[in-house]
Amino acid sequence: MKTVAEGVAYVFGNNIDTDQIYPGKYVEFTEMEDIRQYAMSGSEEPDLAKVFQPGDIIVAGTNFGCGSSREHAAMTLKGIAVGAILAESFGRIFYRNAINLGIPAITCKGIRSLVHRGDKVRIDFTTGEIVNETTGEKAKAEPMNEYMMSILQNGGIKPMIRKMQEDKKKKEL
Known part of the structure; x- marks a missing residue:
């Protein structure tokens, strides 16, 4: 995984809940190809999956991802290959x-207030620097710590743990 993301911004409001990100009526789907097509389909951009390009960036206000603990909401955004999600705050789960x-x-x-729909955005995860490449404006976010970067660089926590177990086995041999 890269330490920098660049993509076109798709902007959403405050309190975007998990049913807007991935409506519960689709929870029966388990394959990523099925899940991904419903990304943000409960929001003001119900056709996002059709126009979203890999690496594009979701920008939102406060409390993005509030609501249920269903992992499908995050899975659908992974399915459309979101480059990053920038928000003023997130639902904890x-x-x-x-x-x-x-x-x-x-x-x-x-x-x-810094990013609008269609702006090109660049994010450096390790420094926290955010640049709106369309306007030249900059912002500073909290950089990701080493542990979180390790999770991201391994493609998620499960692949990271698998790799750690494999590395441990190699050392034991």
Whole structure:
């Protein structure tokens, strides 16, 4: 995984809950190809999965991902290959689900006033620097710590743990 994300911004409001990210009526789907097509389908951008390009960035206000603890909400964003999620704040469980699935979730106060739909955004996860490449404006977010970067660089917490176990076995041999 890269330490920098660059992509087009898709901007959402405050209190975007998990049913807006991935409506519960689709929870029966288990394959990523099925799940991904419903990304943000309960929101004001119900066709996001059709226009979203890998690496594009979701920008939101406060409390992004509030609601249920269903992992599907984060899975659907991983399925569309979101480059990162920038929000003023996150629902706690959604935030951990996103990180554990290998999705960069970055908190940045005031980000919605800095970025508008269609702007090109660059995020450095290790320094916390955010640049709106369309306007030249900058913001500073909390950089991701080493442990979180390790999770992201391994593609999620499960692949990271598998790798740690494999490395341990190699050392024992």
